[in-house]
Amino acid sequence: MNSLQLSVTSLIGVTPDLAQRLEKLHIFVVQDLLFHLPLRYENRTQNRAIGSLAIGQKVLISGQVEFTDILRRKKRSMVCRISDGTGAINLRFFHFNTQQFTALSTGKLVSCFGSVRQGFAGLEIVHPEYKIVSALDSHPEQGSLTAIYPLTEGVQQTTLQALIKQALEFCVQQPDLLVDYLPEKLLLHYQYPSLLDALQSLHHPDKNTSLYQLENQNTPALKRLAFEELLTRSLSMLKHKSEQQRWKAVVLTAKQSIKNQFIHSLPFELTTAQQRVISEIEVDCNKPQPMLRLVQGDVGSGKTVVAACTALLALANDYQVAIMAPTELLAEQHYRVFSQWFKAFDYPIAFLSGQLKGKARERLLYEIDSGRARLIIGTHALFQEAVEFQYLGLIIIDEQHRFGVHQRLALSAKGQRIDSRPHQLVMTATPIPRTLAMLQYADLDISIIDELPKGRKAVITRVTPAERRFEVVERTRQWIAVGHQGYWVCPLIEKSEKLQYEAAEKTFQQLSVVLPQVRIGLVHGRMKSAEKNKVMQRFKAHELDLLVATTVIEVGVDVANASLMIIENAERLGLSQLHQLRGRVGRGSQDSYCLLLYQSPLTEIAQQRLRIIRATQDGFEIAEQDLRLRGAGELMGTRQTGSIQFKIASPDRDSQLLRPAQQAAHTVLQHYPASVEPLINRWIGDFIQYAEV
Ligand code: ADP
Numbered sequence: 001m002n003s004l005q006l007s008v009t010s011l012i013g014v015t016p017d018l019a020q021r022l023e024k025l026h027i028f029v030v031q032d033l034l035f036h037l038p039l040r041y042e043n044r045t046q047n048r049a050i051g052s053l054a055i056g057q058k059v060l061i062s063g064q065v066e067f068t069d070i071l072r073r074k075k076r077s078m079v080c081r082i083s084d085g086t087g088a089i090n091l092r093f094f095h096f097n098t099q100q101f102t103a104l105s106t107g108k109l110v111s112c113f114g115s116v117r118q119g120f121a122g123l124e125i126v127h128p129e130y131k132i133v134s135a136l137d138s139h140p141e142q143g144s145l146t147a148i149y150p151l152t153e154g155v156q157q158t159t160l161q162a163l164i165k166q167a168l169e170f171c172v173q174q175p176d177l178l179v180d181y182l183p184e185k186l187l188l189h190y191q192y193p194s195l196l197d198a199l200q201s202l203h204h205p206d207k208n209t210s211l212y213q214l215e216n217q218n219t220p221a222l223k224r225l226a227f228e229e230l231l232t233r234s235l236s237m238l239k240h241k242s243e244q245q246r247w248k249a250v251v252l253t254a255k256q257s258i259k260n261q262f263i264h265s266l267p268f269e270l271t272t273a274q275q276r277v278i279s280e281i282e283v284d285c286n287k288p289q290p291m292l293r294l295v296q297g298d299v300g301s302g303k304t305v306v307a308a309c310t311a312l313l314a315l316a317n318d319y320q321v322a323i324m325a326p327t328e329l330l331a332e333q334h335y336r337v338f339s340q341w342f343k344a345f346d347y348p349i350a351f352l353s354g355q356l357k358g359k360a361r362e363r364l365l366y367e368i369d370s371g372r373a374r375l376i377i378g379t380h381a382l383f384q385e386a387v388e389f390q391y392l393g394l395i396i397i398d399e400q401h402r403f404g405v406h407q408r409l410a411l412s413a414k415g416q417r418i419d420s421r422p423h424q425l426v427m428t429a430t431p432i433p434r435t436l437a438m439l440q441y442a443d444l445d446i447s448i449i450d451e452l453p454k455g456r457k458a459v460i461t462r463v464t465p466a467e468r469r470f471e472v473v474e475r476t477r478q479w480i481a482v483g484h485q486g487y488w489v490c491p492l493i494e495k496s497e498k499l500q501y502e503a504a505e506k507t508f509q510q511l512s513v514v515l516p517q518v519r520i521g522l523v524h525g526r527m528k529s530a531e532k533n534k535v536m537q538r539f540k541a542h543e544l545d546l547l548v549a550t551t552v553i554e555v556g557v558d559v560a561n562a563s564l565m566i567i568e569n570a571e572r573l574g575l576s577q578l579h580q581l582r583g584r585v586g587r588g589s590q591d592s593y594c595l596l597l598y599q600s601p602l603t604e605i606a607q608q609r610l611r612i613i614r615a616t617q618d619g620f621e622i623a624e625q626d627l628r629l630r631g632a633g634e635l636m637g638t639r640q641t642g643s644i645q646f647k648i649a650s651p652d653r654d655s656q657l658l659r660p661a662q663q664a665a666h667t668v669l670q671h672y673p674a675s676v677e678p679l680i681n682r683w684i685g686d687f688i689q690y691a692e693v
């Protein structure tokens with residue numbers, strides 16, 4: 001076995017206890033140390049003349065002790081003054097002991113490192129690292145810049161530095177340990193350093209390397225690593241795609257009369273974008289390979305009806321269809337909508353609720369297994385072991401960003417037969433920047449619904465400090481008095497679900513008191529889904545005017561008459577959540593409002609988020625801005641499982657690398673197939689393929 005793949009305990013000085021702490025930094029095997037990159041650097045390569053120091057610099061200096069004294073001003077401190085002929089500076093210690101005091105006696109030579117600041121009497125360094133030395137020129141200068149690593153509890157900086165050094169030395173002594181999988185042509189073309197050179201220059205940069213360039217993360221070494229990571233991400237998706245393409249799938253032929261009957265029964269006309277996407281899907285499903293198509297469309301663009309047309313296609317070809325939604329609320333809503341839309345056709349429709357237990361559940365599982373149930377709607381409960389399908393021809397995943405890449409990949413095996421797999425339609429409302437979509441969804445063909453149904457009006461968005469909440473309450477009263485409906489959202493403030501629900505409950509009670517004429521309902525995540533649905537149905541039927549809710553309504557809920565969205569503590573929500581919540585209104589032809597209440601003071605980021613959400617309603621634009629604000633893996637929303645987490649690359653900082661890395665992935669897949677597995681192991685591990693649903 002390659003010794004880089006050995007546990008870190010194989011290194012000198014790593015106890016099982018330390019190894020366990022290193023796991024918090026995602027360091028398990030020796031190789032992980034190599035890819036644990038510094039946060040910043042310190043320059044200890046040169047002794048600076050004390051007379052030349054300026055405030056704010058972090059410096060290595062050495063000098064002779066002039067005197068050491070204990071001062072008792074406001075706070076007791078020990079001050080040691082040293083000079084080197086060019087000037088003098090004070091070293092100040094607030095924590096010290098007698099030993100230190102005696103060691104730093106007059107005449108001693110010390111070398112020290114720390115930040116220069118303005119002190120009471122001239123320049124000083126507080127709590128420097130220091131060492132008594134025997135001669136001024138024997139100072140411990142280092143040959144390269146010193147890397148400072150991100151740490152975790154119980155792991156010292158010096159420990160980590162030493163371990164990484166050990167790991168690098170391994171690679172230098174045995175050059176075949178660390179294989180460079182980037183083709184040489186590519187390295188030459190981009191003028192990238194080899195892998196080992198890159199790692200060395202990041203961990204131990206030459207003393208002449210520009211600190212500025214290093215700290216702005218703009219070195220060829222870092223770019224090369226980011227490139228390799230992005231390439232590998234892309235590669236794993238391409239590999240998944242080519243594996244998928246080896247499977248067969250049932251050919252679904254268009255049944256025009258059934259489709260027309262359905263479309264003509266709808267209370268609206270399909271938009272051109274919807275029609276285009278539907279025909280793209282029909283072409284896919286007509287092939288003997290599984291479709292793998294992603295439909296991206298902003299909130300309210302009408303993805304459900306596209307899903308319905310696709311479902312109908314499979315049903316009309318006598319196959320079963322499974323539709324998966326991220327929440328019970330949304331699954332139930334789909335169940336209701338599809339039951340209504342497909343009334344004229346008699347395909348038995350089943351709703352597999354996660355709350356269904358005992359006999360009833362067994363009966364339903366039997367219906368699915370025996371093939372009697374044709375269209376099956378549910379949450380991820382659909383893909384548990386116990387659920388067997390008779391002849392599943394199509395899987396539809398709604399709001400896929402709620403599920404996550406790994407889950408999606410794991411799902412493709414569901415409904416698999418000897419040599420065939422179901423077609424897959426994946427829908428997502430969270431538009432992500434195109435370059436990133438190309439990476440995250442590299443295994444999917446993408447269709448975009450880039451048009452909203454006719455007659456939609458922009459939602460008028462206002463941002464209001466919480467102190468003016470009473471005005472908002474009054475506006476709500478007026479708005480509802482003329483027959484409109486609205487949502488009042490209390491987002492997660494407390495970490496615990498219980499406290500969160502209490503906050504919604506409190507708001508509900510309080511609003512009930514101040515708005516006695518208004519019929520108010522409450523939904524939150526802790527309610528039983530039957531209860532939740534009862535409230536939703538009453539709201540939909542306009543038996544309720546105002547719905548107080550936690551963010552459970554963020555996903556997919558559709559009530560056209562609701563035209564007011566109030567969001568409390570809006571400063572706590574991400575751009576995507578705000579956008580999705582606002583997307584709940586503006587669905588009818590009346591004017592709609594979104595009022596964002598915030599608690600002062602706002603952080604800089606929160607201010608920017610609120611500014612963006614007020615300025616635009618275009619999901620793609622919001623996604624681009626979000627990427628700019630957040631950078632890496634946290635893109636859109638609260639750390640959605642769906643977005644990729646990177647080790648080193650950052651889609652924002654490395655946006656220029658995305659496209660070339662994707663091209664390079666094709667090259668590697670075609671011409672260097674032997675590198676595919678090792679690259680994936682290095683950057684992703686093999687957990688993706690085997691992830692649990
Ligand atoms: P999303 O893309 O967010 O899932 P939905 O599918 O829930 O959007 O559609 C939002 C609303 O728009 C629904 O009430 C739906 O019936 C309606 N709708 C969908 N397509 C059209 C259309 N072409 N014209 C008018 N209304 C439409």
Ligand code: MG
Nearest residue numbers: 303304398556
């Ligand atoms: Mg939807």
